[in-house]
Amino acid sequence: GPADLQAIYQVLSEYQGTWFITQTASEAIETHKPVAVVTNLPETSWALNLNNWNNGYPGKTEIWYSLALAREYLVAFTKAVGAQTSPVVPLPFNTTPNSTNPIYTLWNYLYIAEGSDWTWQTGPPNYGPAWFKQQALTYTDAIINTINGWLQQVRLVKYVDVNNVVVLQIYNGLNYTLYLTLVVSNGTYAIAKSVVLKPHSMTTIPVIGIENATTAQLYSPVSENELGDHPIPINQYGFALITYKLSPGNSQAASNQVSTLNNLYVGMVITLIALSIIIPLMLHRLI
Structure with a gap:
């Protein structure tokens, strides 16, 4: 009853680490030698079934x-x-x-x-x-x-989609560096690449070889074995954390939380990067 619980909590509060020592299962395994080997462990419980x-x-x-x-x-x-x-x-x-x-x-x-x-x-x-x-x-x-x-603090600020090149500008507002897989798709095929988003930083990401992109998704590269049983299906890229909707063929700001001047600056940077990719591709085709 309550009195028993109170006594246990009092001991934990006052004597933890002195004469009263708790152990996790792994600690108990390390400090106690095995005395027998269990070769057949059925799915059950101390109550003889899982009904409870x-x-x-x-x-x-x-x-x-x-x-x-x-x-x-x-x-x-x-x-x-x-x-x-x-x-x-x-x-x-x-x-x-x-x-x-x-x-x-x-x-x-x-x-x-x-x-x-x-x-x-x-x-x-x-x-x-x-x-x-x-x-x-x-x-x-x-x-x-x-x-x-x-995840709402990881924002697509602006993107350019032109001549088989998509350039995205993503702001990571978190205190963590994110190690993700970016997947850009047009509904017919997709291109994936690993990205690293530094905390409180803007990252410009060019993706070459896709046109009329409709979505950009950020995946955690997690596997089936790491997840165990999971309700939401994953795919070869992992678990989809964030999905951005894109307008095919358009350059569009995707966030109103960035100032007008900053949007202009971001747009110029993305355009220059896109041109630096597109122009060599066009020259290569002419040659």
Whole structure:
């Protein structure tokens, strides 16, 4: 009951690291020698089945789906910034763990959402309070909404599409360097290239060999093995983080958040880059 929980929390707060030492599973494996080998591990639980956690009840299914979706977003974004997926986050209970590393914070949220009590208490056979389901969804929604909010800070400022060349100007408003795959498509074929977007910087990216482009997408180069089970399908480029719509054959500013003078400057830079690519191609054809 509450008194037991309070006693446990008090010990964790006052004696963690002294006579009371907690260990992760990996730490326990490192410090304890194996005494036996399990050769056949069935899919079950200490309750002899999985009925308490996943029995087809819609509320339980909703939690599992939201958990898989949140993990897919988080793994893809973590891969895009070059960080470690599924990190071991230090969590001493007498300090604040989430104050300095936003990605660690989101991984902490995911670890909490993976707790078995949320599905155990949701619906049959245990019929716990309704807030158990909502609590799990609060954490998974926070992960997805935070990442989507971050991605809105990666903006296509301007682009030029002329003579089989597309030049894009992308601003990365995040505090992270992004390691992505840019895929430009006209609906018939696509051209992909790796790009690096520095934090709080504008990057000009020329793409040669495509005309009438309709979309430009930024992918996290994540694989099936890295994602595990995931609701949103990925392709050979990875997980699509951002999609920009392009107008075939047109030069267009895609953001109103850049000043007029800066737009003019960006347009001049893109035009010069496009010309530096197009003119040699035309001369090569004439020769």
